[in-house]
Amino acid sequence: QVQLQESGPGLVKPSQTLSLTCIVSGGSINTAGFYWSWIRQLPGKGLEWIGYIYYSGKTAYNPSLKSRLTISLDKSKNQFSLDLTSVTAADTAVYFCARDVVGGTYDAFDIWGQGTMATVSS
């Protein structure tokens, strides 16, 4: 049973970098057919797709975040990470990592981490 677990600092200062890691257990991240993804939810709002990385290293990012965003993969540790630079209060959110099953005509996020709250404040 694949499980995902986010980790990272709960509090980040404005203009600094938010770094989060998602540890994958119960299965290998080095597997075709899945996009390893980050999704966030601003307080009281809907879900926002941040981006994903494939086992080959291919990435796709939300255009609104692309200039500040890097998603990377560490196969040796079976984990993937998010770095979001120059954060502001508008980046305060619950951040989820999730597995996206690539179906050709659909994206289905079938496994989610529990989510981690990241607050941007001085």
Place this chain on the structure above:
Amino acid sequence: SSELTQDPAVSVALGQTVRITCQGDSLRNNYASWYQQKPGRAPVLVMYGKHNRPSGIPDRFSGSNSGNTAYLTITGPQAEDEADYHCNSRDSSGSHVVFGGGTKLTVL
């Protein structure tokens, strides 16, 4: 702004049937996936693809599509189905994932 539109709130009487909609041009070429989210919890996938229901999801949940609209139907909703429901698909370019704004379902 999202390329997928959902009604912010829908209510249904216990045992009746409710249909939650997700509208967007990309749905003409892609299927929506649907998620149930309860307060303080991560979303749970309830429908995806043309008619796929993950293991463990009750069969009162079903999905359908027509033109640029995807539908999540709950037949005979139970009190525990009260939650937020989110849809996702691709954007018009096909290169990025997008979510709808979510629908808060109240079971009366």
